[in-house]
Amino acid sequence: GQQVMQIPQYQHVQEGEDFTTYCNSSTTLSNIQWYKQRPGGHPVFLIQLVKSGEVKKQKRLTFQFGEAKKNSSLHITATQTTDVGTYFCAGPGTASKLTFGTGTRLQVTL
């Protein structure tokens, strides 16, 4: 079945440093979504990418969808402590299923 992997599994940065997480699907995706889960919380939708090569920005967050629509990335510029959490990508699988990636946990210290 479809697999969605994310790297790294965990990253610890100093506040102000940049952060990037990568998402790779075993199949071509019609779209990809990104979610953020704060510690102890539930996943919250951030954004959806649909077009090949699409780039979207939300303040310090930049999301990119690969040309082949099999990979995606999330880049955070100048991290803040409020960025702490786990970031998940998700893509449609077979039938009406959404497959989530394994997640990247981000820790930010002062």
Added chain:
Amino acid sequence: NAGVTQTPKFQVLKTGQSMTLQCAQDMNHEYMSWYRQDPGMGLRLIHYSVGAGITDQGEVPNGYNVSRSTTEDFPLRLLSAAPSQTSVYFCASSYSRGARMDNEQFFGPGTRLTVL
């Protein structure tokens, strides 16, 4: 709007006990789903429903049952709890129904289940 609500927030069960995790949404979403979250394994789909009266299996359905008698409610039943079912369970809903799954998923706050 309350969004997606789940009860209980925490539960401890003994091996072999059964219980039902409740999930309700007030957004008139046709699509609802259950995920379990374990450390390092992301969110794994247990069961999903594309509308009242229709349910289907996800990635890890064994040991769980679901039903969808109304649009609003999607309970998850553990038939005979096992320690391997210790996890955090999230219910989610969205407008998505088709293969594209291109609508935002709204998650409930989760139920933290421990099976001894």
